Amino acid sequence: METPDQRLFEEDILSAEFRAGVLKGYWGLAAAEVLPAALAWPTRILWLAAAARPNAPEHFYIQLNVAGYRTVAPTGTFWDPDTKSVLDLTKRPKGKPESRCAKVFRTDWQGGAAFYHPYDRVATSDHPQWKTDQANKIWTSAHTIVDYLDEFHSLLNGGEYIGV
Amino acid sequence: MAHEELELFVHGQGAKPRVIKASTGDILRDVLIRFEVIKEGPDEFLVFIGECEEALAEPDETDDGIDKHAPVDVTLTVEVLELKRHRHIHIHKCRHVAVEVNFNGKTKRRRFSPAATVGVVAHWARKKFHLDAAAAAEYVLQLCNSADRPRPATHLGELTEPPKCAVCFDLVKELTPQG
Numbered sequence: 001m002e003t004p005d006q007r008l009f010e011e012d013i014l015s016a017e018f019r020a021g022v023l024k025g026y027w028g029l030a031a032a033e034v035l036p037a038a039l040a041w042p043t044r045i046l047w048l049a050a051a052a053r054p055n056a057p058e059h060f061y062i063q064l065n066v067a068g069y070r071t072v073a074p075t076g077t078f079w080d081p082d083t084k085s086v087l088d089l090t091k092r093p094k095g096k097p098e099s100r101c102a103k104v105f106r107t108d109w110q111g112g113a114a115f116y117h118p119y120d121r122v123a124t125s126d127h128p129q130w131k132t133d134q135a136n137k138i139w140t141s142a143h144t145i146v147d148y149l150d151e152f153h154s155l156l157n158g159g160e161y162i163g164v
Numbered sequence: 165m166a167h168e169e170l171e172l173f174v175h176g177q178g179a180k181p182r183v184i185k186a187s188t189g190d191i192l193r194d195v196l197i198r199f200e201v202i203k204e205g206p207d208e209f210l211v212f213i214g215e216c217e218e219a220l221a222e223p224d225e226t227d228d229g230i231d232k233h234a235p236v237d238v239t240l241t242v243e244v245l246e247l248k249r250h251r252h253i254h255i256h257k258c259r260h261v262a263v264e265v266n267f268n269g270k271t272k273r274r275r276f277s278p279a280a281t282v283g284v285v286a287h288w289a290r291k292k293f294h295l296d297a298a299a300a301a302e303y304v305l306q307l308c309n310s311a312d313r314p315r316p317a318t319h320l321g322e323l324t325e326p327p328k329c330a331v332c333f334d335l336v337k338e339l340t341p342q343g
Contacts, residue, residue: 014183015183016173016174016180016181016182016183017180017181017315017317019171019173019183020173020181020251020252020317021317023171023251096298099340100302100338100340100341103340103341103342104341116341117341118341123341127341127343129343130341130343133339133342133343134339134341135311136306136311136312136313137339146315147315150315150316150317154301154316157301158301158302159297159298159299159300159301160298160299160301160302
């Protein structure tokens with residue numbers, strides 16, 4: 001039976017904002033054939049389109065724990081549909097040195113197990129100062145999965161993203 | 165010829181967008197009444213199709229530009245209006261939205277279609293203020309006198325309602341997480 005957080009997540013997946021992004025090829029839920037056999041709530045796997053870069057994929061997959069959605073912020077990292085596990089650090093997207101993109105996708109913090117961004121539950125609990133320093137990027141119950149996807153889609157399609 | 169059912173996105177003044185379904189053979193006006201987007205009777209709203217990107221092609225030297233994006237005849241069918249390609253329908257009373265963008269003590273102005281997105285305005289503003297292309301994406305639009313930064317896909321018409329047909333933004337740099 002669906003829990004309230006799962007029901008809310010499923011509703012947001014049907015929203016105009018999410019669906020319009022799917023039709024534009026910006027993001028989407030991972031297809032059934034790439035999902036691991038025992039994927040259970042609160043884990044969800046989605047993909048994000050990335051700008052064309054030499055030797056880099058057109059899409060990156062992310063595995064999110066969305067327990068407590070939307071009250072609680074998601075947390076997660078890149079995922080490999082071939083190995084059906086967390087994406088190896090050598091295959092992660094990278095940004096220009098010192099750029100915002102490089103910082104958010106850094107792999108030298110928490111072993112790359114979460115995004116270094118105020119939308120991420122683990123990152124924010126590790127950085128209480130972000131609640132004031134980055135107040136407009138702190139996750140609230142008014143945010144949806146579209147805010148999360150839009151943020152990371154922008155980073156993967158900006159001029160500071162350099163590939164893998 | 166068989167008609168196809170399409171997933172369409174309806175945007176309007178001061179509201180979040182919604183999903184509706186329509187057949188390519190449907191008259192757009194009938195669809196909008198069926199989904200209670202508009203009411204029977206004289207049309208009080210302008211209906212725009214698609215997302216207007218005219219500003220992206222505007223020459224740099226143009227000041228106070230204006231979108232030509234025109235409202236459509238809602239008695240035409242979904243197919244004739246090419247909604248399979250456009251997907252977005254915008255219902256608004258404003259013919260244009262007057263936009264001001266402030267950056268470094270300067271202001272750029274333009275009148276956009278209500279169906280232009282915040283992303284298009286941001287792109288236009290970064291060009292107008294001659295921001296370096298590589299770093300430009302780090303600059304985003306924030307509503308004046310607020311901390312709100314609407315998502316790039318937000319239509320301008322969602323941010324304003326008559327009698328005010330205007331939106332003011334500051335162009336601000338995204339902070340890089342530190343610490």
